[in-house]
Amino acid sequence: MSVPPGAYVILAAVLFFIGVVGVIARRNPLIQLMSIELLFNSANLVLVTFARVWGNNAGHIFAFLVITVAAAEAAIGLAIVVIVFRKTRFVDVDEVAALKG
């Protein structure tokens, strides 16, 4: 490999960082869920990178399972967004503050 794996790791970190900022700084839950997908993908990138480095395809398996679980999580998350929209007519995460104590 001519590209050092460290570069992939840093790239994944940058994507992760962008995803985190997206979750915190946006109020639309759909955007937040998409940012969460970005987080998943950055992790996948690291996994695949090191699978390549060590020649071990356990990283691929792990990444595949991550994709699967991300799909399930996205489905449920979207279902919750739909319900909240039905009840409150808002698509704003700030309005769902029932746990305020």
Place this chain on the structure above:
Amino acid sequence: MHDYPLLFVIWLFPLIGALVLWAFGPQLKSLGGPIGSAMVGVAFVAALFAWNDATTGAGAHQALFAWLPQFVFGLQWDRISLVWTLIITGVGFLIHVYSIGYMAGDHAFARFFAYLNFFVFAMLTLVLSDNFVGLLVGWGLVGLASYLLIGFYFERPSAVAASRKAFVINVVGDIGILYAVFVIVAKIGAIGYGDVFANVAKFSPGELFAVCLGLFIGCAAKSAQVPLHTWLPDAMEGPTPVSALIHAATMVTAGVYLIARCAPLWNASSDARVLVGSIGALTAITGAILGCAQWDIKRILAYSTMSQIGYMIMGVGVGAFDAGILHFLTHAFFKAQLFLGAGIIIHNLADEQDVRKMGGLRRKMPFAFAAMLIGVLSICGIPGFSGYFSKDAVLSGTLAHGHPVMWAVGVLTAGLTAYYMFRMLFVTFLGQYRGHVDPSELGLRHPELAGTAHAAHAADEHGHAHAPAWLMSGPVALLMIPSVLIGWLDLGGDASPWGRFFEPVFGHFEPAAGTPPESLTSLVVLVLVAAGLGIAYARYGHPRALIEAIPRLREETVRMPAALTNRFYFDTAIDALFVRTSFVLGRVFGTIVDPLAIDAGVREAGFSAQWLGHLFRSFQTGLVRAYALALAFGAACFALYYVMIGAGR
């Protein structure tokens, strides 16, 4: 021998009496008197039976229990204990019998005897213990008994105040003794008298003086020595038998007992001897001066007690132990007799205690006059009466041990004693009865200033049938005999029965060459006593004085110096120094320290918990983004940690 069960009889019968009378007082009612007296009588008889065992060898001993390996408690029975026990139980028995008559009709009759029995038990604990801690236990119990008995009429605020005062001053003494015990234990490691006295040489002079000082503070408090004497005049608030037993014959002599018992300590420290002797002499003369200014018959006797105990303390303090103990012996008899006689007078005059309102009782109460006369003759040291022998022994002993200043003070006091005791006698018994005279004629505008005690229990006395007169006059009559005769035991100096009795304990003391003989002391005392008697007669007993009694008494009342009326301002000083200070401290703590510091601390604990709760509550915004931000913060911290600490590198 180390097993002597008879001691248990002597020691515990009064306790049994006290417990029985406490528990079943209301049911026993008037049986309480005979029961209490019987218990003390049994103890007295047992003590008589045990006489021989006290005088053979080193006496008898009964072990009690071992608290720690070096702290073994026990009872000891030797000559000193014997003398004190006989007085406590003997005079105690007579006073119990007397009280059956005096307290008849009182609604707390059985309680009185319970307390008296408890006092006898406590005093026996004090004199029978063979170690310092047992002594201290008895010391404290006796203080408690005194508190209970002084405040017997607890509905009276003055009685309650007096009992509290006595107790607090006693506690000051307890602290002194406790300190001495600490030093002893630290140095010697044991508390038994035998162990300590065998190792006196281990103390450095400074430590020995500290021990003696601590012990003497206790003695001063218990035996009403200056400056811890202020409780004794006020203690006359208690019933007269209490004054006779506790504050004349027995409890106040506990200090004398302690010094006599610890003779080896005192023999080794000349500084302590000087201190004790000086305080004794000072107390003797102070008591005598103040006695000249009193109008309450019980208070006159109280100050005379203080003065005579000053003599005793002076005697045992300088090292004339058998002289001091002899004076204790004689004083027990004649002072008890004086008090009981005064009690007869007070009882018959419906609780009148002011001598200005008496007078002419020689014809009305001849028996009381005879009793008081014998007592006064004895206390003044008239030759032939027992007080003469003991007072001379003390004074010549003081001189022989090399303390001429104390001797001079003591001799002067003897003169003053004669003056004020005969003053009391003449004013009370001679002339016309002044009971019907208007109090203002006698100068009694403010009776409380003259120091008389109010008797609030008068209503109880009348309306009940009087107890037979022999219950009260019998003990007094019995006491007349030793008041006169007991002093004769000391006839013959060191070869006398008394000197030989105590020689095994205190050894033989050879006065330095050039010491004036005992006859010099007798002569000087005699001269001063005659002078005192003469002055008293001229002022109060002369026929001309008797005719002008009322205006003379009024004039004396009005012109009494303020220093004497205020008892040399001891009470004022103590009040200003300690009592006010305590009140101020209490106020400071109550209004400043408690609300601002302690309460504030507790309050702030609650508030800070609340504040912390509010703080954490502010984190719960309910906003998902805020929670996500917190997560991000945590993740950043983790990342930093792993980079900096390098976990698992």
Place this chain on the structure above:
Amino acid sequence: MIGFVLLALAMIASALFTVTAKKPVYSVVGLLANFIALAITYLTLHAEFLAVMQIVVYSGAILILFVFVIALLSSGTKPFEAGPNRMPRALLPAALFGLVGLAAVAAAVGGTIFVPATIPGATGEAGVFGSVADFGTALFTRNLLPFEVTAFVLMVAIVGVVLLAADESPLRAPKRAQRESITGPREPIAR
């Protein structure tokens, strides 16, 4: 090297666009671009099967799900409603924490840019590293349990979605009334 740099730029740019776009549909498109770039990156890392999976499952299924939900939510005339911003200055702290994490990772990685040897060889019994055969063999032999569990997870997700988002359509009203006459009315889930 050039390829990597281009792909990296593409990924970062598309991610930024996803996060900052005004409308959700734009974000979806940005995310799609990100996934495609990621898939190509997987190809450069010899993870061919995974690259295809990325496109098919992630872009093809999940993103479509997002599009459907956006469509559902924006049905009707009203656009997406939004209340007031209750955390107005959230960007700065978030960026700060993210940068700290990023710096940490960079510090961890920076000193150790290592260049490994060539590929040791495929671990699967048949095929080249990253191929379908390689992947499938590993999946169905050594990692069979996680695979089955994942299936279970998906099933739970499906059941959950159905339960959560079941529509209160008029067809179901009589049955609901009948049920609620016995059990009582059901509490709403969100306030």
